[in-house]
Amino acid sequence: MSLELSPRAIEIAEHTKVLLAAGGYNGFSYADLSERVRIGKPSIHHHFPSKAELVQTVVTLHRQQTREGLAALDSQITDPLARLSAYTAYWSKCIREGSAPICICAMLAAELPMIPQGIAVEVSGYFKDLTSWIAAVLAEGAAKGQFKLTESPAVEAQAFLSTVHGAMLTARASKNPEAFESISRAAIGRLKAA
Structure with missing residues (x-):
């Protein structure tokens, strides 16, 4: 799937992300999106012929942005404990400000049995990417004596x-x-070495 999107397609994708966070895949329609973006449904269909294609594009973009954000944390923060704390601080800020009240992949994971396969593959890939990153941070922190892992x-x-x-x-x-x-502070606290 090509991710070269026009400015209007990017705007549609951004509004879709908000709707996904609010209600998941089945929680919105092109009519809802049309009202938010202030364009007709045919214009949305021009950019994204199907809802499945639209949501898959949004999740693919979200996954790409997450990988870039995690790479930035890796390059900017050398301390594994601080890196893990920065990850949860990002979500704390998003939740507090309401800019991203929940991860769209968490919402979609709950709907996994009922969403189109292409979207499900991207959602699973997102969790695989994130789990791999966290595991690497934990392994590095354990090697430095910051984390005590029981598993x-x-x-x-x-x-x-x-x-x-x-x-x-x-x-x-x-x-x-x-x-x-x-809760996230407690989760980090449980990992910290005494």
């Missing part, structure tokens, strides 16, 4: 990722952004 870095990464994404749901359900912060 393999891969298993610890899955547990941490599950906790962080669960914290997003807790913050949403309780309408309390601070819940995410306290």
Whole structure:
């Protein structure tokens, strides 16, 4: 899938990301998107002939942006503990400000059995990418004596990722952004070596 998008297609994708965070794949229609972007449904179909193609593009972009963001953390923050804290701080800020109240891939993962296969592949790839990055950070931190892992870095990464994404749901359900912060802080605390 080509990711060379026109400015209008990028605008459509950005609004779609907001709608996905609000209600997942089945939580919006092209009519909802048309109202947000203020263009007709035929114009949306011109850029994205199907909803599946649109959402797959959005998830592919999200995955690409996440990989770039994680690479930036790797290059800017040499300390593994600080890097993991920076990752959760990013989401804390997004949740607190409402700019990204939940990861769209977390929303879509809940719908995995019911969404088109191409989207499901991208969502699974997102989690694989993120788990690999967290595992590498944990392994590096364990080698430096910052983290005490009771399981393999891969298993610890899955547990941490599950906790962080669960914290997003807790913050949403309780309408309390601070819940995410306290849960993610506790998750990092459990990994820290004494």
